[in-house]
Structure formats: C-alpha cells, structure tokens
C-alpha cells in the first residue's frame with residue numbers, strides 16, 4: 587500500500603510500512619532511560635485485587651500493570667502551552683497530528699554566539715542559533731515546514747540513556763525560536779531534554795516565545811523532546827506522525843514516526 591499526500595500542489599508518496607520511529611523506548615524498573623532533573627526512573631507494579639497480583643509471571647490470567655513516571659524527565663514526550671500557561675491547551679486538545687510536513691536538520695551547537703538569550707550565557711553553554719537553522723531551511727523550495735526536527739551533533743547513541751544532570755544539553759537562542767515561529771513552524775521535535783537552558787532561573791523563555799501567538803495568547807504549538815534520530819536517516823523532507831495519548835495534561839509520552847519523502 588502507498589499513500590499519496592498533496593501539499594502545496596505537489597503530490598508526495600508515502601509507504602506506511604517505512605515509518606521511522608524516533609522515540610526512545612521507555613524501560614520500567616530499569617535505570618536505562620535518559621534523566622533530566624529527576625534521577626528516578628519509570629516504575630511498574632501490577633494491580634492487586636482479592637490477593638491476586640495481576641501479572642502472568644505470578645500466575646494471573648493477564649497482566650494489568652500500574653505505572654508511575656515523570657513524563658518530562660525520563661523519555662520522549664510531547665508538550666503544549668499548558669506546560670507553562672494555566673490557560674494553554676492540554677495535549678488532548680491538539681489536532682492534526684499526522685502527516686505533518688517536516689524537515690529534519692542536523693546542527694552542531696556553537697560555544698559562543700552573538701544571538702540573544704533571556705539569561706546570561708556561560709562560557710560552556712552550547713547554543714543552536716538562528717543563523718544555523720536559517721542556513722538549513724531557507725532554500726527549501728515551496729515545501730512549507732510545519733514541524734522542524736532538530737538532531738544535535740555529535741549524535742551519540744548514548745543519548746538514549748544520558749544523564750543530563752551531569753552533562754547539560756545545548757539549547758536554542760531566543761532569535762532561533764523567533765525565526766522558527768516566523769517561518770510557520772508549529773511543532774518542534776528535538777533530541778535534547780529542553781529547548782531552554784538547563785536552569786534558566788525558571789523563566790522558560792524559549793517555551794514562552796514558542797507557545798504564544800503574536801498577541802501573547804497561548805497557541806496550539808507542540809514541543810517534542812528527548813527523541814533519538816539514528817545517523818542513517820538523512821537530513822531532508824519527511825512527514826511526521828506525533829503519536830500520543832489523549833491525556834488531559836500538559837504533556838504525554840509520545841512516539842513520533844517520520845516518513846521520508848522526495
């Protein structure tokens with residue numbers, strides 16, 4: 587089966603069997619997950635009722651797991667304006683999350699930049715700049731991008747289990763976020779735990795820029811963090827499916843899948 591999708595008067599063909607999963611799988615009761623702030627890891631136990639523990643390993647007829655996890659801090663997740671604004675939409679209110687026209691770009695963050703950030707930058711802060719993003723997206727013919735997928739370099743496999751409390755991640759300049767919004771991007775997908783600095787004094791300045799419209803009202807944009815995009819998938823055009831459950835929350839674990847298109 588093939589699916590044909592029309593975008594800006596061009597037809598793109600997708601093979602639904604060739605989806606590329608860029609999420610990090612969540613392991614339970616296991617330390618092998620990324621960590622950001624929270625040093626704990628996703629936990630699982632089994633529902634118990636009338637002295638039966640509903641685990642087939644313990645002789646029950648079926649598994650009924652109960653889980654406890656920190657959505658933002660231990661794996662791939664998608665978040666909305668409700669993460670920072672009381673009146674922002676929940677993840678359950680985000681529509682049109684399939685076959686989103688996207689571009690995957692790879693960027694080696696820079697140690698110094700003249701671009702703006704809302705708190706002072708330290709010598710070892712690594713920045714993804716507007717200029718870097720612009721150089722990768724500006725000549726993209728008539729393929730408008732609704733989602734920008736950012737792979738940071740070097741792209742080490744260790745990102746899957748990285749503890750970001752020891753090694754702080756690269757983040758975007760305010761100018762970069764403003765530029766991304768300006769070109770019409772509604773969804774950011776990135777392999778770092780945040781688009782803001784590890785500790786920006788709780789300001790979450792980039793989140794505030796990306797999650798508001800031009801009148802400062804919370805919008806329906808999303809940010810997906812802690813993905814992993816293997817090197818064999820090259821920079822270029824993709825369609826993105828942002829799979830997540832319909833939680834009445836600011837975020838949910840997610841499973842972004844990308845489809846290569848020419």
Ligand SMILES: [Zn+2]
Pocket residue numbers: 658663665779811837
């Ligand atoms: Zn988050």
